[in-house]
Amino acid sequence: MPIHEKTLIRPENLVTHEHLEIDGVDVSGHWSTFIESRAVTDYNENLQEEISALAGGENIHRCWQCGSCTNACTVNAINPDFNPRYWIYLIRMGMEEELLRDKDIIWQCVSCNKCTYACPRDVVPEGVMKATAHWLELKGHTPESPSTIFDDGFSQQVFDTGKIEDSRVMRGFFKGTGQSLTQPWLVAMVTGLIKRFPLFYLIRMGWQTVFRPKTRGWGRASRAIHEYVEEVEAANRAALGLDAKGAK
């Protein structure tokens, strides 16, 4: 087992016996630490098919398990439990219960594309991470992640007006996730700016907040995109065997 994957042995699966004798040999202490063996019986045979039906997951079947994705991964360097190779393995094997143990961190993929760059099999692991996070939410295993709340707010603005405006995106996100607007770093940034007083900059920011930027002639594109989004959402739910929208 590669050294960077030692964390795959979960602490609860490690058993140490104070006193243990096997076939007349005393194996107490250090030698009595075992990884508990277990039988997996609860396969979800449709798991790979479901993930590959969602955008980004299409190429998961190509994986060779070389581990280049995990080796290259930005988030793995911070949190060793974040292991794309392992999750791809679990999905392909249909080991849903095992996958669900990591359900709260899969959304943390930062889309840096280092995995996709390194992958020799064109699996697009970044896309697989997004599809898996999406699958977890559609199936009701996790609530909408902060990332999804951000994506939704951002995309709605684009679909409605053709453009986004930074402060509106930020306000929407803090409201959507129930956070205060007076984040200490935000206050530090604004006060730092005011001290230097680039008047024009502040006026422009204020102007954009009141008169939101829009793409002229966007109406028809907006309607076409909204229609298409509904179509995609219905197709996603159908692929996962879920009822029509709303009934999770």
Next chain:
Amino acid sequence: MPKDLKDPSLKKVAYYPGCALEGTGHAYNKSTKAVGKELGLDLVELKNWNCCGAMEVKNIDPNIQTYLSARNLSIAEDMGFDTVMAPCNGCYHNLKKAEYDLANDEGSKEVNARLSGKAGHATYAPGKVETIHSLDWIKRAIGEEELSKRVKNSLKGLKIANYYGCMYSRPRHIFPEKDKGEGSESTSKPHFMDDLLAAAGAENVDYPLKTACCGGAHTLSDSDTSTKLVLNLLTTAEACGADVIATECPTCHTGLEMHQIRAEKVLGRKTNVKILYFTQLLGMALGLSAGKVGVNENFSDSRALLKEKGLG
């Protein structure tokens, strides 16, 4: 056509600033235009452009993201341009990706045709418009040799860590012109920014995190991760002896500035490295004032450093 241009066909290109350059990245917009003007290059902004979808719309559906860029490319074509310049890494990446997907993915092609038809504009066909980054633009149109001749205020003595981020070079397949040997950009060790700033007199440090991630996609939704990534970028730049991290993407730039405040709390001390857009540095080297390239709009306050080095 001016004789001193390396590639006269790039004298006048379509300009796609994108949403960030109208908001938090305004200094990048301002300095890019100022540098272009100083170098005698013309930018014509795309008429009624739309957002490229950044890192977000693709998570709703990648085909919509492809359509968003295809619409912008069709505008460039309508306006009679065969080159569009996008200074933002996100916009640049998405235009490139749309170009690739429209040529190679039937699904994207079909959705683009359908949405373009309903929206009432021409369906963009791949291969009509070339997308370039502001780095390509200056490097190809002017080149290092000519640029160094035009430097009025050398960046001598300024140590720079060149930071390219993720979207400029990954994944490789959407950048077919890169990794083509001598003279082309490298996806693993990009050098166009290094080349331009060296021509302006700067001393580039050997920065190992050129293409590392700043956590920009989750800068708000997973701030703690982004702060850890930025902390690493900042302390590594310091360890390399850099005074400045030069950026070429508004998301990286704002992320670095914002998380510098948070990272310094984690670290328990101030970090000495300042953050500037490469166009701001080039502009000052070409003799423009700090105000002309929007240095006062940066959250990272580099005025004392620039004064010490005799710039701006």
